[in-house]
């Protein structure tokens with residue numbers, strides 16, 4: 001059954017924290033899903049992020065730089081080129097760089113799936129900022145990285161939580177561990 005298989009694969013992807021975990025990012029301070037969800041909630045309250053968010057996207061960018069001193073730079077698609085990622089966060093300058101196409105995709109509301117995908121990129125990068133992914137811990141010896149201390153997994157959980165407040169994710173799609 002093709003459909004059942006697709007659903008199964010999707011479910012596995014969401015279970016990043018448990019069964020099939022493979023390290024993806026740098027080691028950072030461990031955080032539980034609950035802690036990350038808490039940060040996402042505070043963040044959404046601070047910036048009044050709700051289901052009207054996509055219309056407020058550019059105001060949000062201005063607010064980010066005035067309230068948190070983090071800037072979002074929109075990079076021309078040609079300049080971005082074939083960069084492997086859709087977004088980038090530079091912790092040394094508190095700058096998030098996004099290709100123009102992702103910003104356009106995030107603000108067009110006709111296709112919710114495309115919008116959701118782009119907003120996930122935006123809030124993933126903001127997750128790195130909000131969860132203070134600056135220092136990488138080097139004192140863990142040979143102990144393998146676990147999911148709670150993987151910067152990329154944490155940023156994904158943050159993005160999923162924010163998308164819930166925008167009304168683009170349902171609560172049962174949240175991570176559990």
Ligand SMILES: [Zn+2]
Nearest residue numbers: 124128152155
């Ligand atoms: Zn990342």
